[in-house]
Amino acid sequence: MPQSAGTATSPAVDAPRAFTASTAAQRRLHELVPGGAHTYARGSDQYPEAMAPVLVRGEGARVLDLDGNWFVEYGMGLRAVTLGHGYAPVADAVARAAHQGVNFSRPSVWELEAAERFLAQVPGAEMVKFAKNGSDVTTAAVKLARVATGRDLVAVCSTQPFFSTDDWFIATTAMSAGIPQAHRDLTVGFRYNDLDSVRAMLDAHPGQVAALILEQATATAEPAPGFLEGLRELADRDGFVLIFDEMITGMRWAAGGAQSVYGVVPDLSTWGKALGNGFSVSALAGRADLMEVGGLNTAAARAFLLSTTHGAETTGLAALLAVADTYAERDVVGQMETQGELLRAGVEQAAAEAGLANHVTVMGRASCLVFGTRDHEGNPSQAFRTLFLQELLERGVLAQSFVISAAHTDADVELTVEAVRGALEVYGRAVEAGSTDGLLRGRPVAPAMRERAAPRRLPDSGPEQATTTPGEVGR
Known part of the structure; x- marks a missing residue:
């Protein structure tokens, strides 16, 4: 596997880190950008107070912030990066495509090559249309x-x-302001995993449901036997x-998506994130008869389907092709699973040795790990989560989750486990004291999806928010 950058120049795990420049830049971002970031999951409220790094660049599995701090990073661009930051084959392919022209008045050969490659990669998909973000393709599938x-x-x-930033979904969340009740x-x-709830929903709305959309699996839940088949x-x-959302599972569970792992073929599926190793490209794929509703060969009323200026710009499609080449050349998913299991074992051993195995836990598929943080009474806790994040940052690990990439080396994992050991020493003191007071500097992190701006001090918010990475809130 490629060597992560920063190994020679990164400070020692226990070296003090300043966040002065990042804090100043974040303050300026809040003056210019609503929320201070372009994705809620990237917001400063998701990190310990005055410890939200503003990043300059990344190499492999490591990132550099404005203060000169190197971190081993997890989450990897909200799960969008599986090959590592600055992965040369993808970056070089994108650069070559850009030099040949990014946007034209007619389809380019990139569209043909990307469509052929994608459809060969996803058994059961007959047609595909590309876009730039996940929300657009999930909404197109609904339409x-x-x-x-x-x-x-x-x-x-x-x-x-999370499924989309568009009204049909956001209307169901805590941030539904501005969306009509209709x-x-x-x-x-x-x-x-509850077929009875699906049957009850269908019985309550007979002949009225156009689409059913879900992720086949998540970081913390696998499909129960017969569930997907029942759908x-x-x-x-x-x-x-039947629509399968493959934003996260696609390229992390398998190149052919979770549908190729579980063997159930949807009518439509939606893709993004790791499809381009972080470059902006998404896809809607599925049955030809459904896709053609937005084409030229339909007897029914035509749907206005993903007609956008930038939907087929060449750099995103070049990234898709280069990622597909890499997945064909080596077992990227297998590498993520191997390193993820190594990380899981190391963290679980550290937690057991610290007597905290019931307080800090690691969950999920090895290529998509998340961690749980529980307080002295065993309850999921945002305050204890923040303390864990704080101590990892101090030790050179930037981790809203433990979502890994194929660029994470053994050295990266070893550094992370040592950082966890140090963080657990402080965490254990909080458990023993029954409080994070005196150990946590500033306010706890907040749920990314919430109705109101956060007060300075937030109560613990329950198991789902405390144990799921905020990286899921973004398309």
Whole structure:
């Protein structure tokens, strides 16, 4: 595996770190950008107070901030980076494409090559259309389903965190201000791994559900035996369109997505994030008869489908092709799983040795790990999570989660485990004292999706927010 940058120049794990320049830059960002960042999961409220690094560059699995601090990074661009920051084959392919022209008045050969490669990679998908972000393609999938079925309602998995920034989904969240109630009334919910909740939802709205959308698996939950198969049977029986959201699972579970792992083929699937190793490219794929509703060969009313200026700009498609080449050349997912298991074992051993195995836990698929943080009474805790983040940052690890990449070397994992050992020493003192007071500098982190701006001090907010990485809130 490629060597991470910063090994020779990174400070020692226990070296003090200043965040003066980053804090000043973050303050200026708040004056210019609502929320101080362009994704809520990247907001300064997701990090310990005055310890939110503003980054300059990244190499491999490490990133450099404005104060000259190197960190081993996890989360990797909200799970979008699987090959490492600045991965040369992808960056070079993008540069070559840019020099040949980025945007034209007619389709480019990049569109043809990317479509052929993508459809060969995803068995069961017959057509594909590219875009720039995940929200656009999930909304496009919903629109196709409504046109194809003549129905209005959309069923979303209400126990999963995020599907789109558009009104049909955001109307169901705590941040629904500005969205008419009529939009909320068109979205209904069901629970993951609960076919009875799906049947009950369909019975409550007979013949009205156009689409059902969910992630086949998450960082902390695998599909129960028969669940996905049951959804497929219900879709075939009831006539709704089954949509699998592969934003996270695609390229992390397998190059062919989670659908190739679990063996259930959706009607439509939506892709993004790691498809371009962080470059902006997303995809809507699926059955030809559904996709053609937005094409030229349809007898039905045409859907206005992803007609955007930048949808097929060449650099994103060049990134997709270069990523596909790398996945064909080596077992990227296998490398992530190997390093993820190494990290899991190291953190769990450190927690056990510290007597904190029930307080700091590691969960999920090895290529997509998250950690849980519990207080002295065993309850999920934002304050204790913040203390853990604080102590990891002090020791050179930037980790809202433990989501890994194929660029994380053994040395990166070893540094991380040593940082965890040091963080757990402080964490253990908080558990013993029954409080983070005197150890946590500043306010606790806040849930990314919340109705109101956070007060300076926040109460603990429950298990889902405390144990799930905020990186899930973004498309």
